[in-house]
Amino acid sequence: MSTRKLICTLAGLAAVCALLSYAASERLGGLRGGSTASAAAHHAGPGYGSYLQIAGVxxxxxDAANAGAHRDGDAWVLGDVDLEAxxxxAAAPQDLDRLAEADPKWIPTQTWKMRHGGASPFALAKEHCSARHLARMEAMCKADISVVVERQGAGEGHVVYAxxxxxxGATDDCRAYADCIARDAWLDRATPLPDGPDPLHxxxxxxxRLPMHGTRDEWQVSLHSEIELVTDNLAAIRQLDLADPQIRQSLDLQQDLLEQLEWMAAL
Known part of the structure; x- marks a missing residue:
């Protein structure tokens, strides 16, 4: 495998791991491997759903967020939209990975979906939903969210349905967490879209989410180690052709991962 392809592949995997959940990642180093704090996720027994709990936040x-949101069965809707549409x-969501592979114009939208980390409003909402509803985790919480974006202009839209x-086998706590992120993390997020006539995507x-174990001191050691690794990865990626959309995506995802790690280490 070429250096370029290796960097893209590992950088993408590292970002995906981080965005699924820091606790779920096996290795977050990306281009280099690190001994992440998530190794503690394999301990038996209940754990935490978010690093916020470990840090004492x-x-x-x-509850007061997205006042314009309303229910549609188990979904959340924002504003006055065509419910049937x-x-x-939402019944037939697109696979952004396949769209981006077939046409690079979809890469910014694919990157948008993958890079909701760091201290962004999206990431903050997810962590607080997790800390609130997954206060005592004994098993994995896995959800798929169907996200509908309404076009607002030639190159942008926002999420109106989640x-x-x-x-x-999902627990009540897991269902509450998924419902919380649908409303408070996904709804009304600004979204890049390629030019086109379709009003909805x-x-x-x-x-x-996997249970997180360990002390704050243990996590701090691993977080700072990962920050060093990702910083090195970014330096390596910046030596490549940043005009290449995939290289640029890898840079964006690694930058997002660094922001997430630095945010967590600062708690």
Whole structure:
């Protein structure tokens, strides 16, 4: 495998791991491997759903968020939209990975879906939803969110519909968490879209949480180690052709991962 392809592949995998959940990642080093704090996720027994709990940060109450949101069964809807149209779109979400592979114009949208980390409003909402609803985790919480984006201009849109889907074995806490991120993390997020006539685009986004174990001091050591690794990875990527959309995506995802690690280390 070429150096360029290796960097793109590992950088993308590292970002995906981080965005699924820091606790779910096996190795977050990207181009170099590191001994991440997530190794503690394999311990038996209940753990935490978010690093916020380990750091002693109280969960934020999001009940007042998105006042314009309303229910549509198990989904959340924002504003006055054509319900039949958004339901139909959500029933058959597009695979952004395949779209971006077939046409590079979709890479910015694919990157947008993958890079909701760091201290962004999206990431903050997810962490607080996790800390609030997954206060005592004993098993994995996995959800798929069908996200419908309404076009607002030639190259942008925002999320107007979010519907979580969970397996039969999901706990009540897991369902509450998925419902919280559908409303408070996904809804109304600004979204890049390639030019086109279609008013609605639906994508599927996965979310995985595993129990997090260990002390704050243990996590701090691993976080600072990972910050060093990702910083080195960024320096390597910047030596490549940043005009290449895939190289640029790898840079963006690694930068997002660094922001997430630095945010967590600062808590």
């Amino acid at each position: 109280p969960a934020r109450d999001y 958004v339901r139909a779109a 519907r979580p889907a969970l397996g039969d 639906a994508f599927q986004a996965g979310d995985i």
